Amino acid sequence: MQKQAVLLMSYGTPNNTEEIWEYYTHIRHGKEPSQELYDELAGRYEEIGGVSPLAQITEAQRLAVEEKLNETGEVEYRVFTGLRHIQPFIEDTVKEIVNQGFTVIHGMVLAPHDSSFIKQYHDRVEKELTAYPEISYTAHRHFWQQDGFQVFWSDQIQAALDTEKKQKFLFTAHSLPERLLLNGDPYVDEITNAAKAIAGRVHGVLDFGHAWQSAGRTADKWIGPRVEDVTEELLKEGYEEIIYLPFGFVADNLETLYDNDIECKELVEELGGIYGRLNMPNTHPDFISGLVAEILSN
Numbered sequence: 001m002q003k004q005a006v007l008l009m010s011y012g013t014p015n016n017t018e019e020i021w022e023y024y025t026h027i028r029h030g031k032e033p034s035q036e037l038y039d040e041l042a043g044r045y046e047e048i049g050g051v052s053p054l055a056q057i058t059e060a061q062r063l064a065v066e067e068k069l070n071e072t073g074e075v076e077y078r079v080f081t082g083l084r085h086i087q088p089f090i091e092d093t094v095k096e097i098v099n100q101g102f103t104v105i106h107g108m109v110l111a112p113h114d115s116s117f118i119k120q121y122h123d124r125v126e127k128e129l130t131a132y133p134e135i136s137y138t139a140h141r142h143f144w145q146q147d148g149f150q151v152f153w154s155d156q157i158q159a160a161l162d163t164e165k166k167q168k169f170l171f172t173a174h175s176l177p178e179r180l181l182l183n184g185d186p187y188v189d190e191i192t193n194a195a196k197a198i199a200g201r202v203h204g205v206l207d208f209g210h211a212w213q214s215a216g217r218t219a220d221k222w223i224g225p226r227v228e229d230v231t232e233e234l235l236k237e238g239y240e241e242i243i244y245l246p247f248g249f250v251a252d253n254l255e256t257l258y259d260n261d262i263e264c265k266e267l268v269e270e271l272g273g274i275y276g277r278l279n280m281p282n283t284h285p286d287f288i289s290g291l292v293a294e295i296l297s298n
Helices: 017-027 035-047 054-069 090-099 116-128 147-160 187-199 227-236 254-270 285-296
Strands: 003-010 076-083 104-109 136-140 167-174 208-213 241-245 274-277
Touching: 003 054, 003 090, 003 116, 017 035, 035 254, 054 076, 054 285, 076 090, 090 116, 104 116, 104 285, 116 136, 147 167, 147 187, 147 241, 147 285, 167 187, 167 227, 187 208, 208 227, 208 254, 227 241, 227 254, 241 254, 254 274
Parallel strands: 003 076, 003 104, 104 136, 167 208, 167 241, 241 274
Antiparallel strands: none
């Protein structure tokens, strides 16, 4: 039976509080954070329970994808995880895959929408594989196009839709520095088209919009409008309930549990509105089926 490897890649997160300093330093390209910056980040983790559940969820997603892929029985799949800012690093996992003798590798970043930022992950894999021309590498992008991803979100919207309220469904994604969007970067179009595709599956009148969240602390100008600014404007316009769909993420993490469930929630309630957030994909069967369909597509 033919064997193929799947490399699921993501940003990564500390597994415990002891790893926060090293993780934050790696994000800053080896420059240690000030004590103030470290305390702020550590404080955010503390407010969501100590650490993010992202590491555990990513492992659960890996196992779920592997199990679903191997239901076909035609190819034996082994699914690996490679992370950008913490072990297991992408390059180390690629070495492991090569050492295990795989000659076909599928690479997928656990982010639904393509961008130059996502391309950097695939570039790292391809650079590591330059010494192995016999190995075939397929870079999978924009899995938001798969039915499983769209159905996961549209079903939740349908269930939350209430014509008796003035609701706004706010599709959000991680902001990126505007400099990354030069030279035809597809990110903004991917976000816009994905939201339209999901909304198009919903029966009834759906009032939805877009916003960008979780911008980094750098001197760069980041994509806007910011979710905080959009939220304030909507509530001033008389919306009663704001329901957030952080559909640029695929798991509960610091951005959803802190940026949404703490910061956005506090802002909405301070201004007299009702806060809502739809569930994250995590290991939902529809979402896992979408990932698998993307891997099997080529």
